[in-house]
Amino acid sequence: MTWGALEAGPLQPAMRRLGRLSLRAAAAAMTVGLLLALPALAKVFHVVFVLGLATQVLIYAIAAMSLNLVLGYGGMVTFGQAAFFGLGGYTVGILHQQLSEAGAFLGLVPGSDSLVVCLAAAMLVSGCAAAIIGSLSLRASGVSFIMITLAFAQMLFFLFVSLKTYGGDDGLMMRHRDVAPFFDTGDDANYYGVCLGLAAGWFVLTARIVRSRFGFVLAGLRQNERRLMAVGIAPMRYRLVAFIIAGMGTGLARALMANDLRFVSPDMMHWTKSGDLMMMVIVGGTATLIGPLLGAAAMVLLEASLAAQTENWQLYLGLILLAIVMLTRGGLAAALDRLFGGRR
Amino acid sequence: MIVIEQILNGVEFGITLFLISAGLTLIFGVMGVINLSHGSLYMIGAYAAALIIAHTGSTWLALLGGVAVSAASGVVIEMVVVRRLYDRDPLDQVLATFALILMINQGAVMLFGRQPLFVSMPAVLLGSVSLLPGLSYPIYRLGVIVLGLVVAAALFLLINHTRIGMLVRAGATHRQMVRALGVRVGRLYTVIFGFGAMLAGLAGAIAGPITAVQVGMGEQILILAFVVVVIGGVGSVRGAFFGALAAGLVDTMTRAFLPMVFRQLMNGSDADALASGVSSISIYLLMALTLLVRPRRLLTGTP
Numbered sequence: 001m002t003w004g005a006l007e008a009g010p011l012q013p014a015m016r017r018l019g020r021l022s023l024r025a026a027a028a029a030m031t032v033g034l035l036l037a038l039p040a041l042a043k044v045f046h047v048v049f050v051l052g053l054a055t056q057v058l059i060y061a062i063a064a065m066s067l068n069l070v071l072g073y074g075g076m077v078t079f080g081q082a083a084f085f086g087l088g089g090y091t092v093g094i095l096h097q098q099l100s101e102a103g104a105f106l107g108l109v110p111g112s113d114s115l116v117v118c119l120a121a122a123m124l125v126s127g128c129a130a131a132i133i134g135s136l137s138l139r140a141s142g143v144s145f146i147m148i149t150l151a152f153a154q155m156l157f158f159l160f161v162s163l164k165t166y167g168g169d170d171g172l173m174m175r176h177r178d179v180a181p182f183f184d185t186g187d188d189a190n191y192y193g194v195c196l197g198l199a200a201g202w203f204v205l206t207a208r209i210v211r212s213r214f215g216f217v218l219a220g221l222r223q224n225e226r227r228l229m230a231v232g233i234a235p236m237r238y239r240l241v242a243f244i245i246a247g248m249g250t251g252l253a254r255a256l257m258a259n260d261l262r263f264v265s266p267d268m269m270h271w272t273k274s275g276d277l278m279m280m281v282i283v284g285g286t287a288t289l290i291g292p293l294l295g296a297a298a299m300v301l302l303e304a305s306l307a308a309q310t311e312n313w314q315l316y317l318g319l320i321l322l323a324i325v326m327l328t329r330g331g332l333a334a335a336l337d338r339l340f341g342g343r344r
Numbered sequence: 345m346i347v348i349e350q351i352l353n354g355v356e357f358g359i360t361l362f363l364i365s366a367g368l369t370l371i372f373g374v375m376g377v378i379n380l381s382h383g384s385l386y387m388i389g390a391y392a393a394a395l396i397i398a399h400t401g402s403t404w405l406a407l408l409g410g411v412a413v414s415a416a417s418g419v420v421i422e423m424v425v426v427r428r429l430y431d432r433d434p435l436d437q438v439l440a441t442f443a444l445i446l447m448i449n450q451g452a453v454m455l456f457g458r459q460p461l462f463v464s465m466p467a468v469l470l471g472s473v474s475l476l477p478g479l480s481y482p483i484y485r486l487g488v489i490v491l492g493l494v495v496a497a498a499l500f501l502l503i504n505h506t507r508i509g510m511l512v513r514a515g516a517t518h519r520q521m522v523r524a525l526g527v528r529v530g531r532l533y534t535v536i537f538g539f540g541a542m543l544a545g546l547a548g549a550i551a552g553p554i555t556a557v558q559v560g561m562g563e564q565i566l567i568l569a570f571v572v573v574v575i576g577g578v579g580s581v582r583g584a585f586f587g588a589l590a591a592g593l594v595d596t597m598t599r600a601f602l603p604m605v606f607r608q609l610m611n612g613s614d615a616d617a618l619a620s621g622v623s624s625i626s627i628y629l630l631m632a633l634t635l636l637v638r639p640r641r642l643l644t645g646t647p
Contacts, residue, residue: 158621158628159621278438318443
């Protein structure tokens with residue numbers, strides 16, 4: 001950096017910046033191309049399990065991107081994201097159960113196995129839950145906020161454990177994936193496509209949000225709440241909307257996973273699941289756009305590859321996480337930034 | 345009579361919770377570190393005590409060993425990992441201590457396997473005493489209550505009437521000021537961390553004969569301990585004491601009596617399942633209400 005600035009005229013730094021930009025664009029294009037070509041590649045190289053892993057990564061990426069909106073950009077440390085994760089999953093599971101038993105939820109809502117209906121319902125349910133939980137818990141801040149969100153998630157967890165009608169501890173099995181018109185969702189490549197499309201859509205949506213006026217206010221509230229209040233902004237409204245969007249995204253993610261695994265259980269509401277999602281965001285890099293994608297990919301792939309190698313994979317996962325937090329300030333996104341000589 | 349017995353059980357559970365949350369609240373209040381690995385220290389204490397009792401048969405040796413091993417582990421964890429994180433983002437602390445949980449749990453699996461260890465009660469404390477006519481209570485649980493109260497009293501004396509207690513109180517109120525006044529906070533932090541680990545280890549050692557010693561026992565109780573810390577007010581040992589008793593009593597009482605109530609309303613197995621769910625919820629409800637009604641803290645005051 002220093003010798004370049006000394007030696008060259010003003011043109012040099014501009015050129016270098018352009019070089020970095022095109023390097024990033026190339027990396028992004030390669031990633032997108034790889035993701036699009038993955039089903040074909042998996043078939044050619046006879047590694048079909050890769051497709052399942054990639055689907056998991058995409059689904060967790062949606063959840064992590066949603067959490068990042070609240071945790072990273074909004075600076076609201078919620079420890080209860082698993083509540084919305086679980087509600088999204090149970091919405092799909094219960095609708096499926098109602099259909100096979102020809103019953104109606106609370107005697108009002110008939111069952112369904114349409115993918116579009118189920119995903120929309122999951123987002124609606126988790127969004128409503130986020131509105132209720134958010135409007136109560138956002139009155140607190142700091143440690144109190146962490147603990148209240150945890151409390152709500154734990155309450156929902158124990159509620160679903162004790163509801164025998166919906167499987168209790170054992171959870172609910174689904175006979176088949178929800179169906180969609182025009183294509184067969186039972187085919188793994190097709191389902192991967194659905195998840196890829198939705199993850200890409202959610203990425204674009206998140207990118208638009210954080211660059212909008214709303215996104216700037218949200219980040220501003222994280223940095224200096226008092227100053228924004230002084231210019232006439234009511235913090236609660238912005239935070240609540242972000243909380244609801246994040247809840248909906250997380251619900252959508254688990255609804256997709258419920259269809260992928262054809263199984264829902266209270267485990268997905270346990271506090272360690274909230275922890276897992278937080279880890280993905282922190283490992284990837286908070287308040288960055290690609291951080292949650294990197295974090296989700298890193299955690300899912302690390303877990304899968306370590307578990308295939310050794311029974312004691314958690315030990316190594318712990319070591320790697322510890323190394324990441326000790327050595328990279330700002331997670332993988334910051335490390336990549338430094339590697340490619342970013343702005344930092 | 346059954347009510348009194350359940351109240352005693354609640355107090356006994358509350359005492360165990362207090363021993364864990366006292367350390368947690370000090371580490372949280374004085375150093376500002378969210379230490380998720382505190383539950384692992386509880387587990388380490390339980391394993392150490394269980395192994396010592398299996399090899400020597402001496403309860404006192406087991407108690408001492410459990411406390412010593414977990415205190416030593418706490419000091420090592422502080423010096424190797426936590427010390428580097430004081431100035432970092434709280435989320436980094438959460439991630440690092442979560443990584444520690446993974447490693448310690450897997451380490452315990454590698455060393456001792458997934459099978460829970462069952463610890464036999466010491467012979468002296470086996471059996472029960474009759475407290476009132478018609479009310480007999482296990483000696484061991486009574487011993488736990490007495491031991492816990494003694495430790496609590498010692499802790500109050502330590503914090504309110506010694507120099508190190510004064511530093512702890514000062515640290516919980518105003519961290520920067522303590523540092524600015526020239527106290528060697530690094531050493532203080534190590535001592536507090538080790539001390540908290542010691543109390544967690546003591547809780548693990550005495551809980552061994554009552555519950556099974558197994559991997560994951562720490563995480564179950566960790567969240568409850570955090571609940572207690574928040575109900576009592578971060579950094580306040582006195583708050584943790586009353587918070588722990590409240591949480592222990594609420595949990596035990598709802599667990600004992602709700603099934604009877606629900607059985608009046610619906611059939612047996614559904615009632616039991618729902619009652620166990622609702623009693624697990626009750627502690628969190630207690631915390632949420634506390635935080636919503638009095639967002640600052642339940643008990644304001646000195647640690």
